[in-house]
Amino acid sequence: MQNEQNSFVELVKRRYSVRSYSDKPVEDEKIIKCLQAVHLAPSACNAQPWKFIIVNDQNLKNQIADATSKNILPMNHFTKQAPIHVVVIMERPNISSAIGSVLKNKPYNLIDIGIATAHFCLQATELGLGTCIVGWFNEKKVRSLLNIPASSRPVLIITLGYPKNDEIPEKRRKPFEKIYNYNQY
Template sequence: MSTSSSECFYNIVKTRQSDRAYDTRPVEREKILRILEAARIAPSACNAQPWRFIVVDDPELKNRLADAAASKVLGINHFTKQAPVHIVIVMEAANFNSNFGSIVKGKTFPLIDIGIAAEHICLAAKAEGLGSCMLGWFDEPAVKKLLSIPKARRVPLIITIGYPATDEIREKKRKSFDEVVSFNKY
């Protein structure tokens, strides 16, 4: 019996997780290119596409980037050196319509758009048999300096990519369906 497209998709969604341990295998360039294509074609408000993706796979540079993501004080993100690839998402200027809509509606559409593209990256990585983890906590000035990102740009996320160290899928601890879903009213 063949698996339907919807079954494949929901399996990817259910088994995608934030992986914080990676094995030593390098990630094939073809897989990274397919993952980036999934991000590139993600939807965005007014088709602004307010992003740039910087792939860091040079081991020395990646380790320096990992140092900027780790916090000794908080004890977080020390796993990042294990990940062979880091994708740094830079928020680029949005087009006029997206910027105008952000002001009028009081929403930062470029950040919403980057969230969508980031999840495309994570789901595509899972589809490729890879693990991923989104990082929002890092030394942004150090990251920008390290990668020659203009001072006027922001770096909202870094995503680690690699082969997970284990095949274990952790149980998802989420609110119940009824706590987060309603129909026709709050």
């Protein structure tokens, strides 16, 4: 059990936001494994309020990349390099999750999507792939490009590919003791 825990921590340490990709194509089998990890993700009331759209068509991928960087702060220009874009769609939750969200004033569907996205990215890391989660994009343009119905909403884009280099940057984090307390705030 201890080795499994250590291997998980090592996996988490290896995951970082990749912004420079090689042109090596991503194998379909690896994409499927990432999606299988999503399929196993927990969600409130088992709603699974997500759909992941894999964009591997070069022309469409470039248009999606434009939606992340044109007319927006010039911070997402790296998205053109990524061979795959994964658009994360928020679907309507089941009735139990929807009622819970209203009664508890908590966006369970967004929490669930965060968990599912983390599963995708960690599985990608384990397979030697890199990811970057992008939340800043032209939602209207992405909706139009992918024919997303009005009842669903694109909320994240994950860039996916092989990192251009093997160097893992040092993580900048708050001091560990600042992120938790016992028994009270």
